[in-house]
Amino acid sequence: MARLIGVVGPSGSGKTTGLRNLDPKQTVIVQPNSKSLPWKGAKNNFSLLKISEKTGNLVRTDELEKLPAIIKHIDEERPDIKYLIFDDFTHFFNSRTQSNDFRSKTAGGAAFKKYADLAADTFSALFKYELGLRSDLTMIHHFHVETGEDVNGAMRQLLKTPGKLLDREIDVPSYYTYLLFTVVLGVKEVDNNNERYKYLTNDDGVRPAKTPMGCFDKLLVPNDMYEVIKKIEEYESN
Numbered sequence: 001m002a003r004l005i006g007v008v009g010p011s012g013s014g015k016t017t018g019l020r021n022l023d024p025k026q027t028v029i030v031q032p033n034s035k036s037l038p039w040k041g042a043k044n045n046f047s048l049l050k051i052s053e054k055t056g057n058l059v060r061t062d063e064l065e066k067l068p069a070i071i072k073h074i075d076e077e078r079p080d081i082k083y084l085i086f087d088d089f090t091h092f093f094n095s096r097t098q099s100n101d102f103r104s105k106t107a108g109g110a111a112f113k114k115y116a117d118l119a120a121d122t123f124s125a126l127f128k129y130e131l132g133l134r135s136d137l138t139m140i141h142h143f144h145v146e147t148g149e150d151v152n153g154a155m156r157q158l159l160k161t162p163g164k165l166l167d168r169e170i171d172v173p174s175y176y177t178y179l180l181f182t183v184v185l186g187v188k189e190v191d192n193n194n195e196r197y198k199y200l201t202n203d204d205g206v207r208p209a210k211t212p213m214g215c216f217d218k219l220l221v222p223n224d225m226y227e228v229i230k231k232i233e234e235y236e237s238n
Contacts, residue, residue: 002075002133003232004175005140005225007199008159008207009182014197014223015142016087018182021226024057026082028074032062032091054078062095064118067125075133083138083229090144092125093118093162118162119169127175138229143172145181150208157181157207173208178232181207183220197223 007015017038019029024045029037037046049056051073059070067086074081086092096102096118105114126141133139146160159173166172173179181200190196200209201216215235221228 001131001135002137002139003135004127004130004178005138005228005232006143006159006173006176006179007140007182007225008143008145008157008179008209010145013182013184015182017197018199018223018225018228019083019085019087019140021224022083026080027085028057028059028078028081028083029085029087030059030061030067030070031087032060032095034060051077057081062092064092064096064121064125067092068129071125071129071133071139075129075137079134082136083140083225085140086125086142087140088142088144089126090142090160093122096121097162115163115166116169119166122166122172123170126170126172130175140225145207173210176210177212178215179208179210180228181209182223183207195222199223199228 007018009015019027019037020039020042024042028049029046036043046058047056049059054077061067061070071084074084102114102118105111130139144160145157147155148158150156150158159179161167161172183198183200185196185198187193187196198220199222200207200219201211201221202209202219204219211232212235216231221231
């Protein structure tokens with residue numbers, strides 16, 4: 001079974017930058033847009049993935065339904081890959097919901113079915129194949145954040161999805177043992193600007209982050225996914 005890690009936060013809060021220390025030879029990043037990876041040297045270490053040649057480590061597609069085939073390829077034909085990242089999953093949702101075909105279905109059964117299909121494709125891309133994937137593969141899903149009410153009516157920062165139907169069909173956060181939120185500290189809180197960017201490891205009353213008890217000693221840790229995975233591996237090996 002593959003390991004799943006979710007990361008939630010607004011644009012510019014360090015989600016993608018947190019990947020900077022993962023070994024590019026062991027990493028594939030799937031992007032729904034063509035933005036540059038935001039760290040020095042990334043351009044030289046990432047090239048477009050070629051399935052037939054089993055080379056490359058960067059995929060650019062905004063089609064949600066293509067993701068299961070990418071997962072299958074990495075799992076079965078790329079044993080060199082240990083980290084598979086989907087950056088940023090919210091854009092996959094947006095690409096579907098803003099398409100002409102989706103927007104044109106506004107009445108009756110078609111209007112309901114388009115969200116049911118979105119839920120099915122989302123589940124396939126995020127969770128359906130997790131149990132059957134090799135255990136040395138870590139999949140990391142990035143999401144944007146939105147402000148909304150939790151089940152108790154309190155205002156919180158929540159993982160952003162396209163709507164209530166998807167939330168009912170798939171309670172996305174419930175599938176993660178490790179769900180981190182990004183936090184950017186104020187400029188007066190730290191001396192070094194690079195130290196402002198953190199991962200929140202557990203619920204702080206505003207953001208419902210979660211990790212197992214005893215996995216992390218601190219509520220806030222540096223946004224370094226390599227170090228986070230090392231800490232998780234240490235915890236799981238005990």
